[in-house]
Amino acid sequence: MTTIAILGAGKIGEALLSGVLAAGRTPESLMFTERYPARVTELTERYGVRGVSTEEAARTADVLVVAVKPQDIEPLLVSLAGSITSGTLVVSLAAGLPTSLYERHLPAGTPVVRVMPNTAMLVGEAMSAISPGTHATAAHLQLVEDLLSSVGKVVRVAETQQDAVTALSGSGPAYFFFLVEAMIDAGILLGLPRDVSTQLIIQSAVGAATMLRDSGEHPVALREAVTSPGGTTIAAIRELENHAVRAALLSAIEAAALRSVELGRAHD
Numbered sequence: 420m421t422t423i424a425i426l427g428a429g430k431i432g433e434a435l436l437s438g439v440l441a442a443g444r445t446p447e448s449l450m451f452t453e454r455y456p457a458r459v460t461e462l463t464e465r466y467g468v469r470g471v472s473t474e475e476a477a478r479t480a481d482v483l484v485v486a487v488k489p490q491d492i493e494p495l496l497v498s499l500a501g502s503i504t505s506g507t508l509v510v511s512l513a514a515g516l517p518t519s520l521y522e523r524h525l526p527a528g529t530p531v532v533r534v535m536p537n538t539a540m541l542v543g544e545a546m547s548a549i550s551p552g553t554h555a556t557a558a559h560l561q562l563v564e565d566l567l568s569s570v571g572k573v574v575r576v577a578e579t580q581q582d583a584v585t586a587l588s589g590s591g592p593a594y595f596f597f598l599v600e601a602m603i604d605a606g607i608l609l610g611l612p613r614d615v616s617t618q619l620i621i622q623s624a625v626g627a628a629t630m631l632r633d634s635g636e637h638p639v640a641l642r643e644a645v646t647s648p649g650g651t652t653i654a655a656i657r658e659l660e661n662h663a664v665r666a667a668l669l670s671a672i673e674a675a676a677l678r679s680v681e682l683g684r685a686h687d
């Protein structure tokens with residue numbers, strides 16, 4: 420089995436670790452790096468996976484998955500440049516960072532695949548988009564697709580589209596959590612106990628998400644089917660339109676894409 424090292428096992432690194440283990444990958448085929456010994460102990464106890472140094476990961480793993488914040492990439496690239504084995508595949512999960520950044524710092528010919536996953540890897544429902552760098556072959560891309568397919572859905576996109584993907588599905592779960600949080604508070608405003616409000620909203624979200632995925636209907640048709648003439652839903656929709664929620668979402672997602680571009684430019 421291919422050995423995979425996750426470099427930086429924070430939120431998304433741990434989500435990947437946990438997701439691929441749940442999907443049947445063995446702990447022996449995985450390793451991770453982390454900055455602080457306490458975090459290494461915590462993750463090793465939780466998953467039975469070895470914490471190693473960046474140098475050991477670079478020397479021994481077949482695939483290096485970079486999951487540090489874009490702001491932390493430079494020192495990591497310096498360590499990797501001095502220790503990476505020729506032909507090792509580098510998979511970047513970092514927002515904004517282009518494959519060309521890795522190609523500039525790492526030995527000539529290093530294959531790189533850029534990925535934008537999301538946190539739903541934790542529950543096997545991730546949405547990931549993958550793009551090859553200059554030296555990544557069809558086999559490299561297939562390997563990454565197979566790995567990420569074990570924790571959710573995968574699409575292949577041109578690297579030029581990765582900032583938009585980051586804004587949509589990379590950050591996407593946060594927008595839904597934000598909406599759910601606000602809707603639960605609305606229940607509190609209406610006098611419901613918090614646990615009841617939470618149950619009502621989460622199950623409505625699960626039901627709506629399942630209908631969106633499985634019914635084959637357009638979201639507009641699904642929303643119209645809930646919106647009875649002269650009823651409650653249209654009264655709420657009027658308020659959402661009055662508060663320009665649609666425009667706010669367009670601006671918010673555009674801001675996320677611009678931030679992704681900015682994170683990449685910081686390393687030009």
Ligand SMILES: NC(=O)C1=CN([C@@H]2O[C@H](COP(=O)(O)OP(=O)(O)OC[C@H]3O[C@@H](n4cnc5c(N)ncnc54)[C@H](OP(=O)(O)O)[C@@H]3O)[C@@H](O)[C@H]2O)C=CC1
Binds near residue numbers: 427429454455514
């Ligand atoms: N969170 C998400 O939902 C998603 C995140 N991403 C991308 O994943 C990356 C990580 O994000 P996220 O998980 O949220 O961030 P976190 O800060 O939770 O995780 C990054 C981890 O890497 C550690 N780290 C930093 N430098 C090194 C190093 N040289 N060697 C080993 N470990 C190191 C950090 O330690 P310390 O805490 O000490 O800094 C931290 O634990 C980012 O590039 C982000 O763009 C992509 C998609 C979704």
Ligand SMILES: O=C(O)[C@@H]1CCC=N1
Binds near residue numbers: 514585589590
């Ligand atoms: O907020 C971020 O920058 C990362 C990238 C996508 C989701 N989380």
